[in-house]
Amino acid sequence: MVLFLIASGLSLIFGVTRVVNFAHGSFYMLAAYLAYTLAGALPLGGASFYVAVALAALAVGAVGTLVEIALLRRVYRAPELYQLLLTFALVLVVSDVVKLVWGSENKTGPSAPGLTGAVRVAGQLVPTYDLALIALGPCVAAALWWLFYRTRWGVLIRAATLDREMVALLGVDQARLFTGVFALGSLLAGLAGALQLPRVALTTVMDAAIITEAFVVVVVGGMGSVPGALLAAVVIGVIDAFGVLLLPRASLVLTFVVMAAVLVVRPWGLMGRPEAQGRSAGGTIIAGREVAVPRALIVGLAALLLAIPPLLPTFYVWVLVEILAFALFAASLHLLMGTGGMVSFGHAAAFGMGAYGAALLVRWVKAPMLLALAAAPLAAAATAVVIGFFCVRLSSIYFAMLTLAFAQIAYAIAHQWYDVTGGDNGLLGIWPARWLASPVRYYYLALAASGAGLAVLAVAGRAPFGLTLRAARDHPRRAEAVGIDVRAHQWLAFVVAGFFGGLAGGIFVFLKGSVFPESLAVAVSVEPLVMVLLGGVQSLAGAPVGAALYKLLDTVVTRYTEYWQLVLGVILVAIVLVFPRGILGTLGARGRG
Amino acid sequence: MSPRRTLVALAAVVVLGAAALGAAQTTIRIGEINSFSGIGAPFTGPYWNGVQLAIDEVNARGGVLGKKLDVLKRDDKGQPAEAVKHAQELVASEQVVLIAGTFLSNVGLAVSDWAKQNKTLFVAAEPLTEALTWSKGHDHVVRVRPNTYEQGRMLAEKAGKLKYTKWATIGPNYEYGKRAWETFRDRMKELKPDVQVVEERWPALGKIDAGIEVGAILAKNPEALYVSLFGSDWITFVREAKKRGLFDRMFVVGILLGEPEYIDPLGLEAPEGMLVTGYPWYDIAAPAHKDFVARFTKKYDKNPVLGSLVGYITYLSIVDAIRKAGSTETDKLVAAFRGLKVDTPIGPISYRASDGQSTMGAWVGTTKLDAKRGVGIMVNHEYVPGDNVLPSDDEVKKLRSGS
Numbered sequence: 001m002v003l004f005l006i007a008s009g010l011s012l013i014f015g016v017t018r019v020v021n022f023a024h025g026s027f028y029m030l031a032a033y034l035a036y037t038l039a040g041a042l043p044l045g046g047a048s049f050y051v052a053v054a055l056a057a058l059a060v061g062a063v064g065t066l067v068e069i070a071l072l073r074r075v076y077r078a079p080e081l082y083q084l085l086l087t088f089a090l091v092l093v094v095s096d097v098v099k100l101v102w103g104s105e106n107k108t109g110p111s112a113p114g115l116t117g118a119v120r121v122a123g124q125l126v127p128t129y130d131l132a133l134i135a136l137g138p139c140v141a142a143a144l145w146w147l148f149y150r151t152r153w154g155v156l157i158r159a160a161t162l163d164r165e166m167v168a169l170l171g172v173d174q175a176r177l178f179t180g181v182f183a184l185g186s187l188l189a190g191l192a193g194a195l196q197l198p199r200v201a202l203t204t205v206m207d208a209a210i211i212t213e214a215f216v217v218v219v220v221g222g223m224g225s226v227p228g229a230l231l232a233a234v235v236i237g238v239i240d241a242f243g244v245l246l247l248p249r250a251s252l253v254l255t256f257v258v259m260a261a262v263l264v265v266r267p268w269g270l271m272g273r274p275e276a277q278g279r280s281a282g283g284t285i286i287a288g289r290e291v292a293v294p295r296a297l298i299v300g301l302a303a304l305l306l307a308i309p310p311l312l313p314t315f316y317v318w319v320l321v322e323i324l325a326f327a328l329f330a331a332s333l334h335l336l337m338g339t340g341g342m343v344s345f346g347h348a349a350a351f352g353m354g355a356y357g358a359a360l361l362v363r364w365v366k367a368p369m370l371l372a373l374a375a376a377p378l379a380a381a382a383t384a385v386v387i388g389f390f391c392v393r394l395s396s397i398y399f400a401m402l403t404l405a406f407a408q409i410a411y412a413i414a415h416q417w418y419d420v421t422g423g424d425n426g427l428l429g430i431w432p433a434r435w436l437a438s439p440v441r442y443y444y445l446a447l448a449a450s451g452a453g454l455a456v457l458a459v460a461g462r463a464p465f466g467l468t469l470r471a472a473r474d475h476p477r478r479a480e481a482v483g484i485d486v487r488a489h490q491w492l493a494f495v496v497a498g499f500f501g502g503l504a505g506g507i508f509v510f511l512k513g514s515v516f517p518e519s520l521a522v523a524v525s526v527e528p529l530v531m532v533l534l535g536g537v538q539s540l541a542g543a544p545v546g547a548a549l550y551k552l553l554d555t556v557v558t559r560y561t562e563y564w565q566l567v568l569g570v571i572l573v574a575i576v577l578v579f580p581r582g583i584l585g586t587l588g589a590r591g592r593g
Numbered sequence: 594m595s596p597r598r599t600l601v602a603l604a605a606v607v608v609l610g611a612a613a614l615g616a617a618q619t620t621i622r623i624g625e626i627n628s629f630s631g632i633g634a635p636f637t638g639p640y641w642n643g644v645q646l647a648i649d650e651v652n653a654r655g656g657v658l659g660k661k662l663d664v665l666k667r668d669d670k671g672q673p674a675e676a677v678k679h680a681q682e683l684v685a686s687e688q689v690v691l692i693a694g695t696f697l698s699n700v701g702l703a704v705s706d707w708a709k710q711n712k713t714l715f716v717a718a719e720p721l722t723e724a725l726t727w728s729k730g731h732d733h734v735v736r737v738r739p740n741t742y743e744q745g746r747m748l749a750e751k752a753g754k755l756k757y758t759k760w761a762t763i764g765p766n767y768e769y770g771k772r773a774w775e776t777f778r779d780r781m782k783e784l785k786p787d788v789q790v791v792e793e794r795w796p797a798l799g800k801i802d803a804g805i806e807v808g809a810i811l812a813k814n815p816e817a818l819y820v821s822l823f824g825s826d827w828i829t830f831v832r833e834a835k836k837r838g839l840f841d842r843m844f845v846v847g848i849l850l851g852e853p854e855y856i857d858p859l860g861l862e863a864p865e866g867m868l869v870t871g872y873p874w875y876d877i878a879a880p881a882h883k884d885f886v887a888r889f890t891k892k893y894d895k896n897p898v899l900g901s902l903v904g905y906i907t908y909l910s911i912v913d914a915i916r917k918a919g920s921t922e923t924d925k926l927v928a929a930f931r932g933l934k935v936d937t938p939i940g941p942i943s944y945r946a947s948d949g950q951s952t953m954g955a956w957v958g959t960t961k962l963d964a965k966r967g968v969g970i971m972v973n974h975e976y977v978p979g980d981n982v983l984p985s986d987d988e989v990k991k992l993r994s995g996s
Contacts, residue, residue: 099630103638104635104638105638105858106635106828107858108828108860108862116836118836118837124808127804127836130804199803199829200825200829201825201826201828201829202825203635203825204630204634204635205631205634209799240802241802244796244802244806244809245805248794248796249766251766251795251796251797252766313685314681314686315681315682318678318681318682322678415766416766423768424698424699425698425702425722425724426673426699426703428702428705428706429710431710508674512673512677512678512703513710514673514703516673518673518674518699558668558670559667562668564630564668565630
């Protein structure tokens with residue numbers, strides 16, 4: 001039921017504002033810690049705990065309101081994904097704030113007074129607190145139902161979820177509506193976090209542990225549908241319970257397999273509805289024309305990249321190699337999300353499959369390094385053929401979540417298949433051939449591979465293939481009408497993106513010498529997303545710019561402070577506020593006046 | 594700025610930079626890589642306290658080879674790839690003489706493989722995987738903390754003397770959890786051939802569905818349960834298990850669960866009567882250790898935990914190795930670590946020539962609540978030195994040739 005609370009808040013926020021709120025898990029964590037401190041400090045005896053839960057939820061609701069007014073509101077006019085970048089920055093900031101205030105040691109919260117025992121139900125002891133939570137779920141659901149179906153505010157919320165342009169046209173103050181929704185959503189996340197106090201340990205990573213699962217529930221239920229979230233939370237809960245008992249080895253992925261199955265059968269979740277087709281021409285992701293980067297600048301940069309490495313200290317050569325790998329990785333994602341309008345939350349699948357493809361060849365058939373590197377993009381492209389086949393049938397957030405599901409499945413396989421992948425201990429000793437092992441030589445190999453990849457992606461973007469993809473992105477129905485096979489093109493784009501994402505993974509694995517399931521984790525999917533948005537989603541050049549900026553910032557900040565998340569998060573917020581369309585997007589818009 | 598002024602400023606920068614480099618050579622630099630954020634964060638803060646205590650004490654006595662020690666600390670964020678990046682930076686840009694630290698097994702393995710490739714010495718502090726010194730072992734890695742195999746075996750030697758034959762286990766779905774159980778189970782079967790296993794539970798790390806796991810274990814009705822759950826999962830498990838009466842119905846054996854890192858956060862919710870490995874810092878009679886606790890508490894105003902002790906011993910060992918080598922050259926340090934003897938607050942330990950594993954041991958004892966301090970403690974504990982449970986040099990040779 002805790003899952004229902006957090007998911008209903010997330011669903012509500014997305015349904016009305018279209019903000020993919022990565023920080024929802026952070027609000028949950030923040031409330032748990034707040035309630036922990038309050039429950040200990042309040043002099044109210046047995047009631048302290050319950051008052052603390054309520055106060056923590058309210059406080060987090062207030063924090064959410066503040067975040068919406070102070071930050072998100074400033075970027076509503078930017079392409080809608082930029083709010084995602086902001087919420088990502090918030091995740092970093094909240095994580096370090098919690099660490100600063102409460103320390104990073106694990107903590108055990110108080111029990112709920114009066115609900116510490118257990119009762120026997122069908123032969124099993126069930127804690128009374130769990131029963132109370134189970135009872136609370138429907139109560140909250142009923143309260144939300146009343147709010148949505150019996151108040152004017154609720155009517156507006158429902159209308160905005162279905163068609164927010166129409167609501168705006170009818171003269172409803174969107175800003176206030178959005179603030180209200182964000183406050184309510186955050187409050188629900190806060191309530192969920194505070195209520196976990198008697199059940200789980202407080203840790204500084206509890207935000208990451210809950211957020212993906214919350215997204216799964218939201219998507220299975222149908223974005224924006226609170227009854228859907230309730231149904232999905234129950235379904236996922238039950239399947240989890242049985243799965244843990246019947247198929248313990250699959251417990252890592254069971255929820256994702258369920259989500260994939262639901263989305264294949266019902267592309268808008270159990271109780272969601274197809275989205276209203278946007279009226280305005282032009283996709284919702286890309287606003288504005290492509291930003292042209294002067295050719296002279298590109299040539300100059302290429303010359304610099306060719307000339308400078310022998311003069312640089314060794315470590316910076318390694319950093320450049322990493323930037324090259326991520327520039328290609330982000331650029332491959334750009335083909336999907338920029339040109340194709342398909343935002344992927346699972347692009348790590350391409351990166352990781354490339355890395356594992358190369359590493360497995362080296363490990364099991366002692367393949368020469370260059371052959372293994374060449375195999376990396378092929379392995380990733382082959383995987384993308386399969387994943388893409390299912391994913392391109394969906395759109396928007398459902399597409400994103402299905403790609404995430406597949407990436408998680410790949411992660412689980414890499415993690416559990418000890419005999420082949422080495423499981424969580426990974427594959428070691430994946431180093432470049434001797435004649436390529438020196439930093440500068442490996443750099444030139446990476447430059448050649450990444451440069452060629454970027455060039456191909458640039459050409460593809462401008463070729464009829466890229467233009468067709470844009471047509472499909474901006475107006476799928478019209479594109480179909482003129483005879484374009486939208487799905488086939490999108491599928492092909494998925495495979496091409498997978499190919500180059502895999503090449504990036506291949507470059508990366510020989511840089512690091514080892515590969516672990518972490519290369520398939522959610523964080524690896526989020527990084528290129530952040531890079532593309534940071535650089536500017538309007539043009540391919542934004543991807544390498546974003547990659548370089550993000551990696552350099554990360555490298556420098558991590559080097560100088562323990563609280564790198566806080567510093568990096570604040571810098572990201574500042575960048576988004578100053579460059580609300582990404583660096584290149586904003587510069588391009590200014591250049592045009 | 595006029596061109597001439599710019600030139601002067603540049604020259605000043607170059608001179609100052611050169612001076613800084615010159616100054617750098619009067620210290621010995623050591624690179625410390627650890628998970629100061631992410632899943633390892635609860636453990637690495639107290640570890641770093643131990644490191645600083647050791648460094649401050651050594652430097653206060655004038656350092657080693659006439660030079661002070663300078664430890665450069667980097668956060669691997671719990672990511673192996675990030676740790677490798679720091680290793681590259683520390684060695685290439687900062688000229689550290691060796692790399693030390695790490696907590697998570699996968700991070701330790703990644704750094705170790707990098708060290709092997711780049712001929713840099715890696716002094717692994719806390720990662721527990723046996724592979725580090727055995728199947729993936731090499732000349733350029735040594736490890737301080739007793740590994741999974743050793744601790745599993747210590748517990749089996751005790752549990753094998755008890756009456757329980759019907760066993761179940763629960764641990765994270767990681768190599769750590771699997772190996773912690775396998776070494777224990779295999780030794781148990783040698784000691785008590787009638788031991789049978791009725792249930793194995795491997796919940797996902799950090800995502801335990803504790804109520805369901807407890808129900809599944811209770812349903813199989815084992816006499817005893819072996820637990821290798823990690824940090825926060827263990828806390829969550831305890832809370833659900835207590836509500837469902839698990840601890841009243843079976844004997845529980847827990848690897849690491851007596852370490853203050855694991856037992857302190859539980860406060861008075863810590864289960865009593867468990868057989869655990871851990872670190873009873875409050876109850877170790879050796880004067881050298883009492884003094885260590887006093888110095889630590891004075892400096893940080895809190896008690897040491899196992900990580901603090903490991904951090905302290907790791908850097909004592911590094912200092913002794915440098916002193917023995919009489920140099921900071923990698924080859925000489927590698928040679929110095931083979932068979933190195935170190936006097937630690939818990940008595941002498943040595944680094945085995947065959948695998949670089951230290952002979953630091955662990956305490957095995959029973960948990961009990963200490964109402965006065967409001968936490969669980971270990972009683973009837975006994976220190977088991979690593980030598981008692983480590984495989985022989987011949988066996989190590991076999992383990993190492995397997996890879």
